[in-house]
Amino acid sequence: MEVKIEAGKLLHDLESKTASLKGAVKLLRECQPDERREMLTLMKTAAQEISSCLTELEKLDG
Amino acid sequence: MHKLKILVIEDDKLAQAVMAKHLVAHSVDFADNKTAALKLIKNGSYNLYFVDLKLGKDDDFSGLTLLPSIKERGGYAVVMSSSDDEETVNKAYAFGCRDFYVKGNESENVALILAKYKHGNTLKNAEDIFSTEFITRDTETRQAVLDAFKYAPTGIPLLLLGPSGTGKTRLARLLHERSGREGAFVAINCSAYTEDLLEAELFGYRKGAFTGAQENRKGKLAQADRGTLFLDEIGSMSHNMQTKLLKAIEERVFYPVGSDKPEHSDFRIISATLENLQKLISNGKLRFDFFQRIHGYTVSLKPLCQRKDDIFPLIASLTKTGKRMSFSADAKAFLLEHKWPGNIRELKKFVELVSASEGVITLATVQKYLVQAVSCEDERVSLLTDTQYACALKLGLSETLDRMAWEIISRNLQENDGNKTRTMDQLKISTRALYSTIKKYGGEDGSEN
Numbered sequence: 001m002e003v004k005i006e007a008g009k010l011l012h013d014l015e016s017k018t019a020s021l022k023g024a025v026k027l028l029r030e031c032q033p034d035e036r037r038e039m040l041t042l043m044k045t046a047a048q049e050i051s052s053c054l055t056e057l058e059k060l061d062g
Numbered sequence: 063m064h065k066l067k068i069l070v071i072e073d074d075k076l077a078q079a080v081m082a083k084h085l086v087a088h089s090v091d092f093a094d095n096k097t098a099a100l101k102l103i104k105n106g107s108y109n110l111y112f113v114d115l116k117l118g119k120d121d122d123f124s125g126l127t128l129l130p131s132i133k134e135r136g137g138y139a140v141v142m143s144s145s146d147d148e149e150t151v152n153k154a155y156a157f158g159c160r161d162f163y164v165k166g167n168e169s170e171n172v173a174l175i176l177a178k179y180k181h182g183n184t185l186k187n188a189e190d191i192f193s194t195e196f197i198t199r200d201t202e203t204r205q206a207v208l209d210a211f212k213y214a215p216t217g218i219p220l221l222l223l224g225p226s227g228t229g230k231t232r233l234a235r236l237l238h239e240r241s242g243r244e245g246a247f248v249a250i251n252c253s254a255y256t257e258d259l260l261e262a263e264l265f266g267y268r269k270g271a272f273t274g275a276q277e278n279r280k281g282k283l284a285q286a287d288r289g290t291l292f293l294d295e296i297g298s299m300s301h302n303m304q305t306k307l308l309k310a311i312e313e314r315v316f317y318p319v320g321s322d323k324p325e326h327s328d329f330r331i332i333s334a335t336l337e338n339l340q341k342l343i344s345n346g347k348l349r350f351d352f353f354q355r356i357h358g359y360t361v362s363l364k365p366l367c368q369r370k371d372d373i374f375p376l377i378a379s380l381t382k383t384g385k386r387m388s389f390s391a392d393a394k395a396f397l398l399e400h401k402w403p404g405n406i407r408e409l410k411k412f413v414e415l416v417s418a419s420e421g422v423i424t425l426a427t428v429q430k431y432l433v434q435a436v437s438c439e440d441e442r443v444s445l446l447t448d449t450q451y452a453c454a455l456k457l458g459l460s461e462t463l464d465r466m467a468w469e470i471i472s473r474n475l476q477e478n479d480g481n482k483t484r485t486m487d488q489l490k491i492s493t494r495a496l497y498s499t500i501k502k503y504g505g506e507d508g509s510e511n
Binding site for chain 1: 074075076077079080083084114116119120143144145164165166167168169
């Protein structure tokens with residue numbers, strides 16, 4: 001049961017972060033160089049968090 | 063759109079950055095947890111709230127508990143969440159959210175929400191619209207316009223029906239202004255072009271595509287990118303052109319004349335016609351699949367003769383910045399009884415003509431200028447009245463036409479103080495036609511003297 005709840009939370013985080021990442025990708029073309037750098041930094045952080053989520057999900061699947 | 067005060071309640075830094083970019087034209091505050099959000103909700107005065115439901119890694123949808131506080135303050139709360147299961151959506155609406163969107167399509171959804179919010183405010187000020195931008199006191203017309211406004215911020219194609227001069231172009235422009243679309247309002251009257259010219263106007267052309275194409279030219283479809291393409295008198299478009307346009311509407315991709323390179327344009331279609339579309343379909347003049355593409359929501363505008371209460375407010379509006387006018391009682395009654403076959407366009411022309419007269423405007427002046435204001439050059443303007451039609455059925459067409467001819471001739475003779483030469487000249491009739499009519503109806507012998 002706990003594993004199921006934990007997996008649910010991870011999936012929600014994944015959905016949320018991938019959605020933000022997708023939204024940011026769409027905006028990149030319109031960003032000025034400074035904004036673009038800032039956005040890319042945030043996107044890399046989000047990508048790392050997505051990777052961590054995926055690792056945690058892998059662990060749960062055992 | 064005027065600057066809105068917006069609170070974005072969102073814990074994810076990247077999502078915050080995305081929202082900041084989409085809301086750059088507005089004044090935006092951010093809160094990344096429940097406590098900070100509550101403080102801002104209580105102390106701030108925001109027009110719009112974007113609320114994420116899960117605020118923090120182990121948060122248990124605390125965004126939901128913020129919704130009643132926003133509702134209490136009369137705020138417009140929009141939930142943007144990745145959790146879109148039925149239970150969460152139902153809870154969010156029950157707690158007071160006005161709209162629920164799934165995260166991931168902010169580039170379209172945020173613009174839609176802003177337009178919808180603005181539209182909501184516009185509806186609150188509906189009285190203003192009807193006394194400024196679209197003048198009408200007619201309840202049905204007001205409702206038709208307000209109903210159409212509900213679809214303004216959507217991508218649904220709109221079809222405006224109504225006789226010439228009833229305000230279709232004005233309404234199309236108002237719908238564009240309320241659409242939230244960033245691009246231009248681009249209008250084209252399809253009946254004003256031959257098929258080849260219409261294709262070049264709509265799709266544009268490349269240099270050398272045809273004689274006279276001395277340079278590349280952007281067409282209306284490209285000009286309407288991210289905006290609205292208003293196709294007036296759509297019923298006059300040829301079958302071939304309908305086929306080409308149908309493809310462009312379906313795929314949002316088209317080829318300028320003389321080019322094999324496709325171009326893309328994100329345009330929204332509003333079309334208008336004064337013709338009976340069902341009849342055009344059954345006659346095979348309008349492709350059914352084309353019709354389906356252009357008639358997402360249909361708005362019908364009534365002719366001015368069915369909106370008598372609008373005549374004097376329209377006159378007042380047309381003379382707002384110029385000379386104001388006063389009409390005698392019988393002149394007013396005549397204006398109300400007039401059929402206005404050219405609708406508002408005819409009224410406008412009449413006002414321009416009559417404004418040159420002095421003092422109180424009499425019945426004779428009104429009658430004189432109304433004749434001049436009728437746009438009879440337009441073959442689609444109906445000249446037929448119910449009385450004429452009833453007479454034709456009763457007396458026969460020939461007798462009715464003769465009687466009408468006599469009424470026209472006798473009125474013109476009166477206006478010209480009995481000068482027959484002037485009447486023949488003004489009515490473009492022969493001496494023989496004039497005298498034979500006078501002989502039959504006027505009691506004179508009909509001899510030329």
